[in-house]
Amino acid sequence: MRYVLRFRQFLTLYGKNTTGSNLLLSLTPTSERKDIKTYSNPINAAYTVRLVLDIFKRKVCAVHPTETTPGQRSRIVVIAPYDGQKNLYKEMFARISNAEFVRGLVEVHTILGVQGHEADLVIFDMTRTSNFGFLCQHVNANVALRWC
Numbered sequence: 407m408r409y410v411l412r413f414r415q416f417l418t419l420y421g422k423n424t425t426g427s428n429l430l431l432s433l434t435p436t437s438e439r440k441d442i443k444t445y446s447n448p449i450n451a452a453y454t455v456r457l458v459l460d461i462f463k464r465k466v467c468a469v470h471p472t473e474t475t476p477g478q479r480s481r482i483v484v485i486a487p488y489d490g491q492k493n494l495y496k497e498m499f500a501r502i503s504n505a506e507f508v509r510g511l512v513e514v515h516t517i518l519g520v521q522g523h524e525a526d527l528v529i530f531d532m533t534r535t536s537n538f539g540f541l542c543q544h545v546n547a548n549v550a551l552r553w554c
Contacts, residue, residue, distance in 0.1 A: 438533070444490035447533045451494045454531055455502070458482060462507040467527065480526030484514045491533045492516050 437449040461467055467480040486492045495514040499507075513523060 439490075441490050445488045445533050446490035446494045447531070448494065450531050450533060451491065451498055454484060454529055455495070455498045457529065458484070458499075458512060459502070459506055461527070467511070479508060479511055481524065482512045482527045482529065483520060483523060483525035484512070485517060485520050485528060485530045486514070486533055487517050487531075488533050489516060491531060492519075 438445060438447050461482065467482065484495055486495065492514050499509070499512060499514065513525065515523060
């Protein structure tokens with residue numbers, strides 16, 4: 407419960423009309439790219455990486471130890487529908503120093519690869535901006551939305 411409350415407060419920094427624990431952003435300009443069979447979007451990826459770093463910088467995911475409970479940090483999963491976007495995230499996170507975030511607490515998966523994993527915070531990047539693409543398949547959209 408502490409995570410949800412802290413995250414809701416954090417979200418108001420990014421969207422003043424945020425309700426609950428969801429935030430929907432539409433970034434412009436966009437940079438959707440097609441590479442053979444996959445898609446990526448460097449602008450979405452750069453924004454999301456900055457968001458994750460800001461979460462760590464502001465200690466939004468940290469629960470400090472008390473006399474009765476141990477300290478804990480929540481896990482973050484970034485979900486992208488395309489391997490191209492997932493690989494872009496992995497490259498971007500690999501270039502960031504360990505001092506800026508806890509590498510083991512951030513995972514990046516595709517929609518189909520995320521099943522079976524658990525996280526306290528979920529960031530879903532739709533990647534595509536010209537149409538829904540992969541998410542037109544109801545199974546994929548359902549899995550993604552259940553996570554969010």
